[in-house]
Amino acid sequence: MKAHSFRRPAHRGAAAVSLDDPQGRLASRQQFLEGFQSVGTRQASRRAVLAGLAALLAAPVLPARAASLRVAVLDYALAETLIALGLPPVGLSNARGWSRWVVEPVLPAGTVDLGIDLAVNREVLASLKPDLILTTDYVAQQEEALSVIAPVKRLTIYDGSAPALDKAKAVTLALGDMVGLAAEASRFLAETEADFAGRKQRNAVAGRRPVLVLSFMDARHVRVYGRPGLAAGVLDAIGISNAWKPETNLWGFETVPVERLAQAGEADILVLDPVPPDALPTLQRGPLWRELPAVKRGRLTVLPPALMFGALPSARRFARFATEGASA
Amino acid sequence: MSALRQPIGPGALSLGLLAATLATGVLVLLPALREAAGPLPVAAFDHDRMVLLHSTLPRLVMALLCGAMLGLAGALLQAALGNPLASPTTIGTDAGARLALALAGLFAPALYGWGRDLVALAGAGAATGLVFLLSRRQGFAAVSLVLAGLVVSLYAGALAGLLTLVEDRYLAGLLIWGAGSLSQQSWEPASGLAIRAALLLPLALLLARPLQLVELGEDAARGLGVPAERLRLLAIALAVALAAFVSASVGVIGFVGLVAPAIARAAGATRVKNRLVWSAVLGGLILLLTDLLVTLLAGPFADFLPTGAVTAVLGSPILLWLLPRVSRGSAPPIKPSDPERARRRPGRGALVLALLALAAFAAALLLGHAPGGWGLATGAALEAVLPFRWPRLLASAGAGALLGLAGLLLQRLTANPMASPEVVGVSAGATFAMVLSVFLVGAAGAASVTGAALLGSLAALLLVLVLARRSGFAPERVLLAGLAVNALLDAVVVVLSATGDPRAIQLLGWLAGFTANVSPGSALVVAAGAAVLVPLALLLQRWLALLPLGFPPAAALGVPVPAARATLLALSGLAVALATPVIGPLSFVGLMAPNIVRRLGIQAAGAAVLASAACGALVLLVADIAANALAHPLQLPTGLVASLVGAPFLLWLLQSRKAA
Structure with missing residues (x-):
């Protein structure tokens, strides 16, 4: 993001919180991004990310005036992170789908729906008088148009530069830094890592079978989640083996016909809601599905929705379900 | 079969295709077959065997069946309309089924079995009916029919796209279905489709002879007591049903219904009955071969590639190949403008449009949503929204x-x-x-x-x-x-x-x-x-x-x-x-x-x-x-x-x- 996006529109009132003079942070952000871009291999990436993070954490941050900062977001992952940091967004694109795909953390009732994320409603957005607008690579083509309203910053977790969980951690810190909640972000990250570590211990004791994590597309096709996605990262972090070994796309899923699941053998199956209502009944009528070890032995669990393209809050939600089952 | 005596011969062609299909089939199946023939494994769950029996084999049958039904549907349409460009893909039948099932997926997601078939049938029938209504004035001329089909398809596609964008951007199942994947997990869909095909096939064969008469000349047919109009309608209805059932069970498989009859005709199947039979045979083999090749080339770990989309990518250029056949014979050329009454002062009309x-x-x-509701914006409110409205309107x-x-x-x-x-x-x-x-x-x-x-x-x-x-x-x-x-x-x-x-x-x-x-x-x-x-x-x-x-x-x-x-x-x-x-x-x-x-x-x-x-x-x-x-x-x-x-x-x- 170039500095010009920080230009303040002339017609805005003086009430807005200042985001000017972000020089120090910009410099560190640059280092941080270079950390991502310079990596060639996955092994190297974690180190590079952490180096970038260190540079970020050392950088000067805004004074903690987050309570008054009005942030509008065009992405669920960034929105849930903001909520976790205690700064719920004032506006969110596709807000009406939140309860179906994200659920937790609860979206505060006052959050305004900005419409379709590919073309957010700028009139509504401007009426919210945001101080900052957050985008990702996928909605980036609107940035120029949005920068008329408020400074625009782009933070993308799913860009393939690092495994999703690592990148989500980095983005959490970067976001915290950006909105003056660096301490909260570090605390939340530490809390998340402690949570994962605790689960890892418990799972080691319990001796968990490998799991297959999937969403049903229809009665014949599933998305199965693997590296470098969020679910795979969480499973690694909480010490459960992911039965899906092949590398998937950069969002961490692969669309496969159901029969391919047979190769996962004895693995337990975790299915994420929403499941198309005809999928399981249709499959139940066929021996291929009924004879899958997990189905046959009743080790298939349908979990409540958890956003597989989310950030740390979704990761923790999924970690909870993966460890404790649907009732968690 | 008389067709075997044809110079090139759809029979010979089919045999060639069959050989290619078998060879590919062996390549695909060999590992699994070797596994299955070997000693029973110790593991309780033999996944290779299960996949072979309940997924691979029904999938092969499904490919054959769907291809045959689509080939037959295309041949029926082409015979009934005397139009070498007619097919479920080109006259809007597929698109209608696709839109109807998309709507059903959103508003009645639990639909399956015959319910799904009925929805697909309704959509396919409605779209096809619309296309016919529209090209009736042109006497169902080849080009106007296919143009109407194209437009209806684009329209249905646009609506389905709008639903996906607005209603649910994660509605990927719809997209997969639209792409026509042949993957199977049990024999149930294949046997269900086979029953439907078995109900329709005898009807199609019964129609072959009267359709032949109609093709020889509508007047001659009427003289022989064949109700040409009703016969055509029946043949078309049959084709729509065939295509809709295929759509309901595996999704849209584009262009097989266009390509198979075209090849059958090119190979020398001239009589209607031969064309129907060989289109079905060739359609089945073409789809099976395509599916096997997709399986073989895609490999077990490659990206998911729906077969229907592959047939569409391969098949749409065939339209170009078919064009010379159409422009020369059956199609009445589209004439330049009907003589509209020319305005005496056209400049004034242009001015009025520009003012509008x-x-x-x-x-x-000025108009739009404001905090108070939809209405005129004035003063400060207008000033606030203008920067957002003018680029949009100027661009539009x-x-x-x-x-x-x-x-x-x-x-x-x-x-x-x-x-x-x-x-x-x-x-x-x-x-x-x-x-x-x-x-x-x-x-x-x-x-x-x-x-x-x-x-x-x-x-x-x-x-x-x-x-x-x-x-x-x-x-x-x-x-x-x-x-x-x-x-x-x-x-x-x-x-x-x-x-x-x-x-x-x-x-x-x-x-x-x-x-x-x-x-x-x-x-x-x-x-x-x-x-x-x-x-x-x-x-x-x-x-x-x-x-x-x-x-x-x-x-x-x-x-x-x-x-x-x-x-x-x-x-x-x-x-x-x-x-x-x-x-x-x-x-x-x-x-x-x-x-x-x-x-x-x-x-x-x-x-x-x-x-x-x-x-x-x-x-x-x-x-x-x-x-x-x-x-x-x-x-x-x-x-x-x-x-x-x-x-x-x-x-x-x-x-x-x-x-x-």
């Missing part, structure tokens, strides 16, 4: 003017009132290039996208030019070439969407034509393009006036035909390339505007240029107002909203055009 466009622009600037108006201009140029150039950037495939070409630039190059900057759009639209225009040169711009050839390009684009989009790649959603967004957040820079570029190209076209009004007379007369009157043609094509290509990144390829404005102008009796070339541009701008501005008012706070894509008006308009146009 201005009024719409002003209204759209500019794109509309450009498309209106491009449509007029193409229509004058081809002397064909149905030509337009959308129908001729120029918009599709531009979009295609945009897609490639994003997926291959990865760049999404406005400049690179516009550049790609320019290359794509010019390439599509060149293709049209090459194809058209040989036939001296036979209008139907131009239109159908565009149709093939459109179908190819659709197939590629479907392949991309089915993998679940989120970039596919962006792509859908593009096709849909969101104008809401066009940057002021792009808006100014589009508007400037219109401001330059429209006057430029005015300078060429002499050519535009004379070219519709035909090239030789125009040349005789002093028009440098090759230069004029190249200039006008380049001009319209440029106009489309500027407009498409903003409004997408589906708006139909390029078709609507010049036709409205013609209906208004504005014929003088100069006035028509101005009026078309003004009318295009007016249409998109009205669509823009609607797109922003209908589902607040959602801003619907203006391009799609325009097409929701434009497609029915096109259909009306097709329908009201008098038979040649």
